[in-house]
Amino acid sequence: MEHINKKQVLDLANELNFTLSDQEIDEIIDEFDILVEQIGLLDHIDTEHVEPMVYPFEAPIAYLREDVVDHVLSVKDALSNAPKKKDGFVIVPKVVL
Amino acid sequence: MSTIVKQAIEDLLKIQPDTNACITIIEDPQSPLPSDSPLFGWPIAVKDNFVTKGHLSTAGSKILSNHVGVYDATAVLKLKQAGCVVVAKTALDELGMGGTGLTCFTGPVHNPHDVSRQAGGSSSGSAVVVAAGAVRMALGSDTGDSVRKPASFCGIVGVKPTYGRISRYGVIPYASSLDHVGYFTTDVMDAALTLEALSGFDPHDPTTIIEPLQPFASDLKGDLSGKKIGVFRNVIDHIDNKDTLALFDQLINNIKEKGAEVVDVFYDETLLVTALPTYYIIANCEATANHANLTAVNFGLQQPGEDLESIMKASRTIGFNPTLRKRFVIGSYGLKDENQERIFKKAQRVRRRLVEELDHVLSDIDVLIAPASSSIAPKIEEEDIDKLSAKHLISENYMVLGNFSGYPSMTIPMGSIFGMPIGVNITTKAKSEALMFEVALGLEKAINYKNNGKKVDL
Numbered sequence: 001m002e003h004i005n006k007k008q009v010l011d012l013a014n015e016l017n018f019t020l021s022d023q024e025i026d027e028i029i030d031e032f033d034i035l036v037e038q039i040g041l042l043d044h045i046d047t048e049h050v051e052p053m054v055y056p057f058e059a060p061i062a063y064l065r066e067d068v069v070d071h072v073l074s075v076k077d078a079l080s081n082a083p084k085k086k087d088g089f090v091i092v093p094k095v096v097l
Numbered sequence: 098m099s100t101i102v103k104q105a106i107e108d109l110l111k112i113q114p115d116t117n118a119c120i121t122i123i124e125d126p127q128s129p130l131p132s133d134s135p136l137f138g139w140p141i142a143v144k145d146n147f148v149t150k151g152h153l154s155t156a157g158s159k160i161l162s163n164h165v166g167v168y169d170a171t172a173v174l175k176l177k178q179a180g181c182v183v184v185a186k187t188a189l190d191e192l193g194m195g196g197t198g199l200t201c202f203t204g205p206v207h208n209p210h211d212v213s214r215q216a217g218g219s220s221s222g223s224a225v226v227v228a229a230g231a232v233r234m235a236l237g238s239d240t241g242d243s244v245r246k247p248a249s250f251c252g253i254v255g256v257k258p259t260y261g262r263i264s265r266y267g268v269i270p271y272a273s274s275l276d277h278v279g280y281f282t283t284d285v286m287d288a289a290l291t292l293e294a295l296s297g298f299d300p301h302d303p304t305t306i307i308e309p310l311q312p313f314a315s316d317l318k319g320d321l322s323g324k325k326i327g328v329f330r331n332v333i334d335h336i337d338n339k340d341t342l343a344l345f346d347q348l349i350n351n352i353k354e355k356g357a358e359v360v361d362v363f364y365d366e367t368l369l370v371t372a373l374p375t376y377y378i379i380a381n382c383e384a385t386a387n388h389a390n391l392t393a394v395n396f397g398l399q400q401p402g403e404d405l406e407s408i409m410k411a412s413r414t415i416g417f418n419p420t421l422r423k424r425f426v427i428g429s430y431g432l433k434d435e436n437q438e439r440i441f442k443k444a445q446r447v448r449r450r451l452v453e454e455l456d457h458v459l460s461d462i463d464v465l466i467a468p469a470s471s472s473i474a475p476k477i478e479e480e481d482i483d484k485l486s487a488k489h490l491i492s493e494n495y496m497v498l499g500n501f502s503g504y505p506s507m508t509i510p511m512g513s514i515f516g517m518p519i520g521v522n523i524t525t526k527a528k529s530e531a532l533m534f535e536v537a538l539g540l541e542k543a544i545n546y547k548n549n550g551k552k553v554d555l
Contacts, residue, residue: 052445083393
């Protein structure tokens with residue numbers, strides 16, 4: 001049966017930009033076994049020649065609208081929740097050293 | 098401020114200490130906009146994953162605990178234009194990712210009928226404030242039964258219409274292919290009127306249905322004669338609670354007396370047991386991608402750090418609860434290149450098979466019904482369940498079929514067991530809300546149990 005190890009969990013957490021405690025890592029490893037058993041149920045279903053279903057309905061949704069400015073968010077509004085801002089920019093620590 | 102709105106605010110403040118249903122109670126709400134809508138003057142609550150202008154809009158997550166909306170979600174705007182008055186933003190399972198009402202950053206939500214029990218989730222707070230009689234209607238969202246299950250646990254009407262019937266613009270997403278805007282009321286007629294006010298194409302949400310919903314509420318009679326009602330046999334067969342089964346049997350007898358034809362319908366069970374795992378895979382994968390933007394750089398509760406990466410890492414570690422982080426890890430695992438075909442795309446293929454089987458089941462009946470939960474709302478301190486049992490996979494979680502298919506589905510109260518309510522779920526074909534409501538009204542009359550805005554004394 002497929003298992004997940006600590007390194008894999010840590011790598012995934014790192015890619016997701018958060019950390020996990022040792023207890024949380026252990027819980028993920030334990031719960032992963034249940035997940036694998038549940039995924040195993042899907043393996044019993046024949047899906048050969050079956051297209052993935054991405055949305056409930058495949059009705060056409062593409063449309064064109066009039067070229068009229070609508071629903072503008074001002075810079076002030078767009079930045080109103082920014083933790084640090086100045087002169088219309090979001091401030092972060094220097095990225096390029 | 099009208100007397101009704103003033104009373105609603107007083108009631109919300111009164112129930113808050115025992116239920117913890119609200120994140121924000123708006124004690125100085127905007128006056129209603131002029132409107133000749135039948136919803137004019139209704140005090141309403143809005144689940145906190147809907148962005149509302151000028152108010153906290155947190156999606157129940159610490160990382161958004163300081164986020165104030167700069168615009169109104171379309172659904173909120175429509176209700177305001179109908180003359181509704183928003184008096185509260187309600188608690189939810191964090192980011193909509195839960196089914197208990199216990200994971201909001203503001204703490205667990207308690208059922209107003211029995212505060213030692215959960216309200217269900219994720220639209221827990223919205224269900225509670227309607228069930229307690231504080232507001233006439235509350236917005237929720239339903240990704241895997243998150244309106245329809247709390248409706249059952251709280252004894253009210255909970256509606257998930259056809260996918261695209263109500264705009265999701267301004268709703269902080271969970272899993273975009275499964276998310277539906279839904280809502281709660283105390284009776285079917287209010288629910289019908291609410292749908293008429295909320296529905297419609299929205300250019301800001303390209304998944305909304307272009308054809309308008311034809312008015313239907315004024316034509317509703319609740320006439321069950323000649324309706325062919327399918328009993329979802331697989332769900333019934335895995336319920337071991339005798340009281341639930343007795344209530345459901347009584348309902349069936351009542352509706353037969355009203356002239357409905359009742360038939361048993363069977364769903365391929367090998368397929369049905371995959372519904373919940375399929376949901377977890379698709380939902381976790383989509384949610385992981387959707388919430389990659391919650392970094393606390395442009396908005397959100399930022400934690401200190403020496404560089405950009407450490408700021409994001411600290412903010413996301415502290416900002417998401419441990420259960421959420423675990424689900425993101427699982428979602429990310431399913432999305433990895435080497436796993437995507439056998440996990441994520443496999444789940445999407447199984448989704449299509451599940452929907453095709455639902456089409457087959459619905460083909461010869463008007464609606465499909467079953468108890469919305471196998472039992473009443475669990476105690477908050479309930480013991481662990483067997484996550485691989487057919488009871489958990491089928492009778493507790495079959496309503497995800499409504500999210501996979503996008504078909505309209507609603508829960509209405511079926512009765513009560515030892516004073517705790519339990520609901521019946523009704524599902525029908527796409528865009529057939531008028532039929533669903535006709536049957537729901539008929540069932541409501543046959544059951545003769547309505548919360549009726551009855552205030553629950555706490």
